[in-house]
Amino acid sequence: MSHQTRMWQVYCYADHDVVVIQQWQDPFGRPMIRIAAQLDGKIIADGMSEAKFLADARYVASEGTEILEGEN
Secondary structure, three states: OOOOOOOEEEEEEOOOOEEEEEEEEOOOOOOEEEEEEOOOOOEEEEEEEEHHHHHOOOOEEEOOOOOOOOOO
């Protein structure tokens, strides 16, 4: 299976702008992702299945948008 998201794209998820920062496949071949967001001045990251993420996420911007500027 291939990924439907791309690294460093920005999405709105749970009312926050998040960036896809990692992609992999679990032992069963399911696409997984890790997203990150800057909340209250801190970087928060979470991993989940890509399908779960895409069910609730809305695309916002392509790569190059720096919502995590200064934290990379």
